[in-house]
Amino acid sequence: MPLVTSSTPALDARTRLARAAVEAFSTRGFHGTTTRDISTAAGMSPAALYVHHRSKEELLFELAHVGHQRVLDMVRASVATSDDPVEQLGTLVEDFVRDHALVHTGARVINYELAALSAEHLAEIVAIRHDIDEVVRDVIDRGVAAGVFHTPDPHMTALAVLSLGIDVARWFRDEGRWSPDQVAVHYRLLALRMVGAAGGLEARA
């Protein structure tokens, strides 16, 4: 993804600040970044951040809130594409993994810097994460009930499927050997195998 610079005036100030914050937080961490760093990287005056956000923490919260809500909406849309738990889980994992590969820098920030949020803000993000977990758990529970998934611990398996996708944001590199689509398609197979789906077994190479 292109970095924001002062030569991209078409972007509004909030967007420039948001993009500059993601880059700064991913490079030096939340605590290693100053509001001046962010404003300057956004091509604005040192105090410009305060025109739009009450604090650096509020900016992180906005990034985390928008990012988590977007993922929740995405996984709900994935599940809505079918009535079959195998298809639902496969589509969900493909979408989730592709997204974490494509926006890996932003995903790292909002997954690894949560401890910097205030208790109130953290609670709001944890609630959305819980909703995301619930979507995955629900698909797996329905697959188990329908006899198409077989797992001794559906909830730990749901956690593991999401965990595998989240870690893509840590290791994925734009210049690496695999495209986001290639990773997404392979991880769909891995997730279906993790839940013991026949689809995962038939897809043996």
Place this chain on the structure above:
Amino acid sequence: MPLVTSSTPALDARTRLARAAVEAFSTRGFHGTTTRDISTAAGMSPAALYVHHRSKEELLFELAHVGHQRVLDMVRASVATSDDPVEQLGTLVEDFVRDHALVHTGARVINYELAALSAEHLAEIVAIRHDIDEVVRDVIDRGVAAGVFHTPDPHMTALAVLSLGIDVARWFRDEGRWSPDQVAVHYRLLALRMVGAAGGLEARA
């Protein structure tokens, strides 16, 4: 794991500094932590860190080097327990996952703060990580060659198996619902399913 305090004088200074650094880096990140923070948390004078380490970066490197070498030795020992790729991968995943749950704070630091290392130090850590990857790839390649594993992309699958284990350090909580052993045993099953091993399929609940 207990935090180090000045009431634990039996630990030598390097160990106290190392433990204080892990706690500080995990809480505020490498860039958000000062050498004074670390020395003070270790119950020592503000400049005490420099008696033992040339810089904060050298201390992070030592933590990362010791931690990665320990994991490399561990996975090699896991593989040495058997000649059967199914047993080898199962034991490796159990050991790797249990370890990342037990020392989750340290594992987070040395997996997520690598960008703070100098180019030379990062290259040394990347080399050890490559050796760890090789151990896993080799087991999976031998399982595929022996016809006991079935996967369309052994190398992406090896990456995914390690990735799943690494992310345990992000989400595991000492006060959570699962013990390190419970996670390790379930993840053994998940990994064997990911590689399409008969052991993973027979273990259907």
